[in-house]
Amino acid sequence: MAEAHGGYYLPQPSHWPITGSITLFILFFSTASWFQGAAWGPWGMLLGFALLLVLLFGWFGTVIGESEGHLYDAQVDRTFRWAMAWFIFTEVMFFGGFFGALFYARIFSVPWLGGDDVATNVLLWGGQALDWPMHMAPGLKDLEFEFMPAWPLATFNTIFLLSSSVTVTIAHHALKEGDRDKVKKFMLITVALGVLFLLVQVYEFHHAWTSENLTLASGVYGSTFFMLTGFHGFHVTIGTIGLITITARIYRGHFTPEHHFGFEGIAWYWHFVDVVWLGLFIFVYILA
16 A cells, blocks of 8 residues: 655555556467467456456555545646546547548548549559449449448437536536535436447447448448447447446545546546547548
């Protein structure tokens, strides 16, 4: 357990960093081995995930204990805020790369390949006219798919996520006002909206893959669609787990109106995934 010496936070030596390094090595090495055909790969990956859960519960539990023990001062609070801000910035760059790939494919690559240039369209595609999203292309049976419309599933999910941003904000203001019953109610609503979003997205993916012939192999449209929406769904999953954790902590009496950055950090992250979804809804669904 860390200690506060004269108001200055000084963490004690911990086994969690080396445990995390070993856990991630086992997880990634086993996954890579599984992809290469190793029979023991799936079992090693399951072991890695199990160790990861132990790591998360143990390390986060230590941090929560230090926070509730009032060992963190204003300096530590600023450190957490800057760390969360930089983490979200890296996520902005992560999604920016995928949005950039989508933009380049739509604006430059597909028109170039589908134009009159002999060195590209005629030689590579036999003179066939190609246009985004390149579905039902003549003679290209593996590209015969339906692109995903904005209505109704994506629209409903947009409503769910935007509503969840409102409810988590209401919960945050209630926490600052000391109204814990209101915090609990609106956090439960926020978690429910996050879970509902994920359920709709799972149904959409299954429908696209099985009924619309839209897969990762469906040309550049299929790969960008699943990469963007899939990684966003992964982030919503992480955010929902965070919301559930924060809600459980609220029921255990954690956080005060003056001391609740753990709540704020998850709220920041949740607002971020909501903003990313708005970009996806516009550029992947509406402007498809």
